[in-house]
Amino acid sequence: MGYINPLLDLPAGRALMALPAEDRKRIEAVMRELRAEAAVNAETAYRRHKGPMYAYWRAVSTYARHLAHALSAAPICGRNSGGVACTLPKGHRCPDCSSVGIDAGDPS
Known part of the structure; x- marks a missing residue:
């Protein structure tokens, strides 16, 4: 999907x-x-x-x-946003960092 x-x-x-x-x-x-x-x-x-x-x-x-x-x-995003690691799948918009393109590159 x-x-x-x-x-x-x-x-x-x-x-x-x-x-x-x-x-x-x-x-x-x-x-x-x-x-x-x-x-x-x-x-x-x-x-x-x-x-x-x-x-x-x-x-x-x-x-x-x-x-x-x-x-x-597939892999969880893991991007730190507001001091909390994102638990959404890669490619999904993070609640606090939706303006950041998480599809491009590794989580930071």
Whole structure:
């Protein structure tokens, strides 16, 4: 996914990214499983002409995929901003240094 994940702009999203790598991997696996199960439920609802349930399960699937992708994202930025190391993936805008191009070069 080549976009900035809006879930990581939330404080809870940043807290997820601050977890140890082992914990993120376990949560990522659960999110990928949830995505697959929700996608099956969405298709079942679609075939049964249950529009609201289709929309619900499709949203669950999408959010689970976004979280799994965020948790598996490549290296954390690590740039110090306001005395705190950024825990967002490289390429994502840091909360305090969004004007700095973190895609270009190593974190400082």
